Amino acid sequence: MKLAKQQAASHFTSPIPTPFSPVIISAYLLAGMATLLSIVYFDRSIAEFMHQQSRSNLMFEGFSKIPLMLEIIAATIVLMSFSKRYQTRLFxxxxxxxxxxxxxxxxxxGAKVLFGRTWPETWTNDNLSWISHGVESFxxxxxxxxxxxxxxxxxxxxFAFxxxxxxxxxxxxxxxIFCMAAVIIGQLGQNYHFLGDLLAGAAIGTLVCQxxxxxxxxxxxxxxxAQN
Known part of the structure; x- marks a missing residue:
């Protein structure tokens, strides 16, 4: 715990880069492979199962809104950083x-436009979906x-925030870690996304952050x- 606090303090005052070590590169490659395997073999059957089990679930719905909570935290930090008390520390x-x-x-x-994948369920304007139309395509x-x-x-x-x-x-x-797991559970539990969509989003968000x-x-x- 003490080491973690020391690392956090050093990051706040002088952030350091996170190198693309063999472990990190391997993790991204595994995430990419898991995404492809999910798209090819698991996404449709999981969507069907979730549809059959679908019912109003406040926990899943709450978990699916995790990004909003993180965005509020981020906005709060940005606002606090303009005060004299935290200006230097939060710069x-x-x-x-x-x-x-x-x-x-x-x-x-950009990624959504680039790939153009159909949704697991039909939500608005009779959009094509696997459950309603038997269509899963890019x-x-x-x-x-x-x-x-x-x-x-x-x-x-x-995953980015x-x-x-x-x-x-x-x-x-x-x-x-809880936030990361919760958004996957919430979005999958509500059948808002295919598993492959979620795995790809998680990997891309982490990569964008790094x-x-x-x-x-x-x-x-x-x-x-340059200043020196």
Whole structure:
């Protein structure tokens, strides 16, 4: 616990990059393989099972809204960072939060348009879905919301912000792990997304967070050297 607090303090005052070690690269590759296997073999059967079990579930619905809670935490940190008391301590995390929100939102929308996957259930405007129409397919570069299931934006944002908060406050890692698991359970339990959508969103969100932190750190260090 003491080590975690020391690491968090050092990250707050002078963030350090997280290198793409063999373990981290392997984790991303495994996530990609799991996503592909889920799309090919498991997504449709899981969606059918969830549909058969579907009923109003306040826990699943609450879990599916985890991104909103993390966004509120992020907004609170940004607002606090402008006060004199926290200005210095929260400067770096404020900058990274803003960058992460921008990059994650762009990638979220861009990826959905790029892949254009149908949804597991029909939600609005009689959108094509596996449950209602027996259709599960990809329609690349579709601008219609009917084909924006992949990747899950909820999973992407949750893993992006939870990874960021884990980086700065590792002593609360169990809370951030809970958030990551909860959004997967909630979205899957409500049949809002295929499992493959959620796995892809989780991997992309984590990757975007790592790239944002590393990019910011390298830019910050370059600016510091230029000033010296």
């Amino acid at each position: 770096h995390i404020r900058q990274i939060i803003i960058l992460l929100a921008i990059f994650a939102s762009i990638i979220r929308v 329609h690349p570069f579709s601008l219609s919301n009917s084909f924006h299931s992949f990747p899950s934006g909820h999973a992407l944002l949750t 939870a990874s960021l908060f884990w980086y700065f406050t590792p002593q609360f890692r169990l809370l951030w 790239l944002t932190i590393n990019g910011y750190v390298h830019y910050f260090l370059a600016q510091k050297k």
